[in-house]
Amino acid sequence: MNTTRRQFAGLLGASALAAHSPFAFAQDKTIRVLVGFAAGGAADTVARAVAEGVRGHGFNMLVDNKGGAGGRLATEALISAPADGATLLMTPMGNLTLFPHVFKTLSYDPLKQFVGVGKACSMSFALAVGANSPAKTLKEFLDLARKDNSMAAYGTPGAGTAMHFIGQLLGKASKVPLAHVPYRGGSAAVTDAIGGVLPCVITTLPNLLPLHQSGKLRILAISDEVPLSALPGVPTLKSLGYSDLVITETFALFARAGTPTPLVAQLNKSVTEAVQSDKIASLLRKLEYQPQTATTEALDKQLRDEHARWSQIVKASGYAPEDS
Template structure:
């Protein structure tokens, strides 16, 4: 199963149409939202927008940022919290769908957590800077093929989705591309715009402003549909590499030991928050797309993602110890 815009929107229509007024089943006085990212980042902003709307469902949501170890610290915090529904985690899916295939001694098990829902969707994109005279993915690959000593791409870090999108592009195109991992994406994009780095693979929200200012050129996005914020930019599938296609999201997760009625209350509360006009307007300002998955659809999507990334990681030969 591949997570597509159609499956996202179909699930959203079923989940969100005619939702009844909801009050959480025996809600705690406070709801801790653990965010796997720094304050001010996209996932943090999405969590805070949701926190404002959760008041309508009887929750007093308090956001806590735990950005260390690429999100692993936030997952550990959730694992140690009481399984009463008073603590949830907001994170991209990679901590559950990629890391188990990279790190054999993770301090947590994916089976110990349950999906509550999703807040929004986003895509990754391939962008080039002034060092590359190309306006298409094939053009960039032709440039890289004739300049093997310069052919490289930056990402927010080793073992991340952008890293493995790059290894797949390298494998499928047959063009050698050196990976340059950064500690986060901001410096990579600065180096790209400054002509010090040929290409970057990063989340669309990180690239829109620089692209619109003409400092970088986004060549393709990785979603199943063109980005609402870069409608003139083709998808990676349109560029000739449909195997790389994939939609991402910020998900909400809880302990798998939380009682079922409490999980159901949380799921409905987050679904209602995601419908709010103020929430959606806030997402759009961050170049994030409103998307909501039900708990069953989220579980199926996470399973499919895990299978996909397991194969990609194996093909890449990546070992974090080397």
């Protein structure tokens, strides 16, 4: 087939546009998804599920675990990368909304340096006691804690975490002087609760649910908006009268601010389609995560709303920010 000079010029123009298109990198370059935690953890599991789903929706994602400093190293690595969409961050939302209020200094500003790409899922937190605990309900636990200080301790994965503040808010609302016991990670706290060393543990629901189902722990309440089918008979803190204790954790993808808007929109479409697919949604539910999606605008609004909410909670608690 012969090509006219005008057609040839048109082809050259199209090629030039493609070379400068924000989508050009995707044709020969895999998107690196930074995860600030070790392989096998919650953020890593969610990131790999999304990456698997996105492969059939226009992009190829490779998870890059960059653990350290509670996820902050991966966040800093995103800020150091070009704003071209080739590097994204999968993170618990709390790393961007709570951390600014519990650390004196951070090397990044989540309200200025990030743009929401897509939401993957959320998870609840739960309060549990050992199987041999006399407390069968949250009221019974609080009554025991009110009468006996040794029963008022609750363990969490660490100071300054969402779980730390859930315990503080519960103690304040119930007028029971609950005592926080910070651990270096949730596993040790769970082990001590199972062994009866720790009266109560507050941590992520996916970590507690298998132990509840096997009878090693007893979940007394969850921090979700509504009860979960996987926990028949287990109430929400809200249903027990603690309306301020609807606190969940969102896992979402973020890019650097300045990433081309058309690319962010296309990534959002791909992530949304992946999470809503039967395969990925079923996988996330099996792991006790609630699949959720959002537009980039809704995700950015959630970031700002939760940032403001945590600011109020942390200030009201009197928590002293730590060095980052």
